[in-house]
Structure formats: structure tokens, C-alpha cells
Amino acid sequence: MQVSLFITCLVDTMFPEVAESLVHLLQRQGIQVDVPMGQTCCGQPAFNSGYFEEAREVAKTWLTAFADSEYIVTPSGSCAAMVIHDYPILFKGDHKQLDRIKKLTQRTYEWTQFFVDVLKVEDIGAKAHISATYHPSCHGMRLLGVTDSPYRLMRHVEGLQLVDLPFAELCCGFGGTFAVKMPHISTAMATEKVVHIAETSAQLLLGLDMGCLMNIAGRMKHMNTHIPTMHLAQFLDRASSDLPILDNREGVNIK
Numbered sequence: 001m002q003v004s005l006f007i008t009c010l011v012d013t014m015f016p017e018v019a020e021s022l023v024h025l026l027q028r029q030g031i032q033v034d035v036p037m038g039q040t041c042c043g044q045p046a047f048n049s050g051y052f053e054e055a056r057e058v059a060k061t062w063l064t065a066f067a068d069s070e071y072i073v074t075p076s077g078s079c080a081a082m083v084i085h086d087y088p089i090l091f092k093g094d095h096k097q098l099d100r101i102k103k104l105t106q107r108t109y110e111w112t113q114f115f116v117d118v119l120k121v122e123d124i125g126a127k128a129h130i131s132a133t134y135h136p137s138c139h140g141m142r143l144l145g146v147t148d149s150p151y152r153l154m155r156h157v158e159g160l161q162l163v164d165l166p167f168a169e170l171c172c173g174f175g176g177t178f179a180v181k182m183p184h185i186s187t188a189m190a191t192e193k194v195v196h197i198a199e200t201s202a203q204l205l206l207g208l209d210m211g212c213l214m215n216i217a218g219r220m221k222h223m224n225t226h227i228p229t230m231h232l233a234q235f236l237d238r239a240s241s242d243l244p245i246l247d248n249r250e251g252v253n254i255k
Helices: 009-014 016-027 044-048 052-065 077-090 095-105 111-118 138-143 149-155 183-200 210-222 232-239
Strands: 002-005 032-034 071-074 108-110 131-135 161-163 204-207 229-231
Touching: 002 016, 009 016, 009 210, 016 032, 016 111, 016 232, 044 052, 044 077, 052 077, 052 095, 071 111, 077 095, 077 108, 077 138, 108 111, 111 149, 131 149, 131 183, 131 210, 149 161, 149 232, 183 210, 204 210, 204 232, 210 229, 229 232
Parallel strands: 002 032, 002 071, 071 108, 131 161, 131 204, 204 229
Antiparallel strands: none
């Protein structure tokens, strides 16, 4: 099986270790992984800001980059939702592009759904003696239905104490451009999220979108709340290898 990685802008520029971890997880399943070099942004920032013509041009680049891919997998439910949910809206009435979108979206997956629904893999042999809570990101949960697959993967991690996050379904306040356009509302939402995370007393916060985790981590810093955040792919990669879960940057080595 061949999988093409759809590496989001945020992961590519600020958190490349998340992409590396996803490559490791896929390769351990015997999958050949490639990263189409022609890919750029999915167009979501322009789409959400009302620049539809500019978003269409970016989307066409994405459609061309992955045209020959067998499967397309991404570490972001938000970006996958842009392709699967919003591209058909963006190209409404353009039957040529809609045909291309239909063929590609049938093989485009948020990565936990790909593991659970396509590979039928839930237990990757991970071990981690640590407590963690999980924030489900809005786009993945509401637009793609990414609800059960991350929990199926986490529940198979030996030693992991998974603590329920109060009001987990509430947004963290990021929303891409929303955090810029509505900073006061966004800050209030992030503050509420951090309060609930602290209530769990978990040692680690896990999530599926680096935008959410970056937003929450930033608010934690302002609130002097010290709970490490980590993408679930990175956590499972470390938990199924010799790497410590939390390295010295967080000041603690836990395995």
C-alpha cells in the first residue's frame, strides 16, 4: 500500500516532528510513504476569510499534487475537512473540478480514521505509564465525525490512564482566523478550556490538530499552567519506540 502524506502548513513550518512521527507509525505497518512536493496550503485561511477565488486557486494546486495518490493521509482533521467538506462548496457548479474532488476525497483520511477504518489497526503495541486527557478538535469531530477512532487507539496503549476532559466538545477558541478576528472571545474560550484541562490533573494533553494544541499551550503559558501538550501521532510514536514520552524540554522523562 502507498500513502501520500498531506502535511499541513502548521506542521510543515512549526511542528515537523509530528509529520515524522506519522511517517514512523505508517512505516511500522509496512506502508510505503511519500510526500508530494507540489502540495501547498489547502486554502482554508483564504476560504474562511471570504477570498473564494484565491482559495480555489490554492485548492487546484492541492488537487493536482495528489491526483495520482493511492491514499492521502493527514495529521489534521481541520485540513482534511477543508478538502472533504469545503472543496465541494468551493467548486459548486464546476463539474470538472467536482469530479476530481470526488475521486480524491474518497481516498483522503484524517490519520486516526485511516488507521482504524482502513488499516483495521487499533493496537500499535504502545506502552506509556502516564495520565493524559484528550481535546477533540471541532473540525475533525463535527465535520468528519472523528470521535471514536482516537479513543480506540489510546485505549490500546498499555499503562495509559486516560482522564475524561470536562466539556471536551467545547471549542478551544482557535478557529484559525477566528482567533485573530475575535481575540477577546477566543481568549475567553481558551481560558475556559485550560481551566477544565487543569481540573483533570492529567500529566499530558493530547490532541489531533496542532492549531488547537498551540492555542491551548499559549493560553496555559499566560495562565501559568504547566501541562505539556502533544499530538496523538507523536505520543503513539514515542510510546511504541524507545523514546521517552516527555523529553528534557518538558523537564520530565516518563516512559
